Amino acid sequence: MGLKSALSKPFAAIAVWQINKWKNNAVGAQNKILKKLIEAAKETAFGKDHSFTKIKNYTDFKKQVSVRDYEGLKPYIDRVVAGEEDVLWKGKPLYFAKTSGTTSGVKYIPLSKESMPEHIKAARNAILTYINETGKADFVNGKMIFLQGSPTLTLKHGINVGRLSGIVAHHVPAYLQKNRLPSYETNCIEDWEQKVDAIVDETIKEDMTLISGIPPWVQMYFDKLSEKSGGKKIAEIFKNFSLFIYGGVNFEPYRAKIEQSIGKKIDSIETYPASEGFIAYQDSQKDKGLLLLANAGIFYEFIPTDEYYNENPTRLSLGEIKLDTNYALILNTNAGLWGYSIGDTIKFVSKNPYKIIVTGRIKHFISAFGEHVIGEEVEHALLSVANDERIEITEFTVAPQVSPKEGLPYHEWFIEFSTAPKDLIAFSKKVDEALQKKNIYYFDLIEGSILQPLIIRTLQKDAFVNYMKSEGKLGGQNKVPRLSNDRKLADELEKYIV
Structure with missing residues (x-):
């Protein structure tokens, strides 16, 4: 055993002991973080505009701070990007993490001197908890x-800008x-x-x-x-x-x-x-749930996904969540993001400790006919059948075909196979049946002859790589969306159909 591996074990034990202190009282840790965040930002422009001095608890916070996405917070972020201090968080950010937005173009996510160490600590602790549990x-x-x-950074009004992984x-x-x-x-x-x-x-x-x-x-x-x-x-x-x-x-x-x-x-x-924060990691090889980091400078809120687009959706703190319910994840961070909808959906699989799985993106769904099919459902449907039949999938995405040249509308699946099924029609039928079992609304639409069963389009080798390259999104943190409620991606992929 080398010196580094020998020293890592006691280091890992200390880290896990520190983690367990907040893990066993995650709700208490969250309450403390909310108070710290409000206190730290009460003299900022956002804090003054939203009467932070009047906020005593989470109920008060919800009254003063609405949920918003990047577009909703952009007027404040634009001021920060322009070099103004004390806007969303005290002082100026340490960095801007530059990301691509679908409606906003380039997004600038602030990273503060308080938030940056939490990214590093979480990545380190993910490895240390593994060492402590396995002894490896x-x-x-x-x-x-x-x-x-790339770690190459540029300057914008004195603030370093780059991709999160590069930072x-x-x-x-x-x-x-x-x-x-x-x-x-x-x-x-x-x-x-x-x-x-x-x-x-x-x-x-x-x-x-x-x-x-x-x-x-x-x-x-x-x-x-x-x-x-x-x-x-x-x-x-x-x-x-x-x-x-x-x-x-x-x-x-x-x-x-x-x-x-x-x-x-x-x-x-x-x-x-x-970019907005390090949210969770797998802390055990014995289960796939991700430990929610309740003591990492982020106060979390959760909105049931079926209420997300309501005028006044239910907003829950950690102590109010239920297991096996899909929630839109909302962040309040020590870099100055407030009521920020990150766009992801999660589900709790444990309360002791609080563990989650990521189920998809709030905007990545298909509901052209009211079915509201989500990423978790299409992945389960495809993989449950593919695994049984030893079919290997390289990549896939799904979009609605609302106006086919003939017949009923349907969900169109674009799949690049590593190992293709011998009978694509039979394979498609099994995947469709699996999706019907996961989503009752989809089942009703098929049964009611509103939709015909899904149709799979087989794509050429490297189709998705070539598509991403054509869009300038090859590599890095870029990902292919599993689901789209429109035809933009589907229309581009048609040129790669076998």
């Missing part, structure tokens, strides 16, 4: 790779820097395909023990490694590779192909980081 620490002696955006690269602890790949120069390559090629060249002969990234882009890295090595499995190339850390998308649609590429079962840790 040898991987810290090998090389680690974090597939991420985080500047805060990797010194004791990990010697183990970390790729090199800074390679990380700065903007073209994703060139970057992955360079990463392959740098890492193929190294002792890689930990690999981290968004699953579809990790798969691209694995494919290029295998190609360069003459078809070897990843486990043959990296004999000590033992831990995969991922986030950003649901892993299940990618699991079969990634595990096949690796060539052996390895442990994995799911994380839930966002």
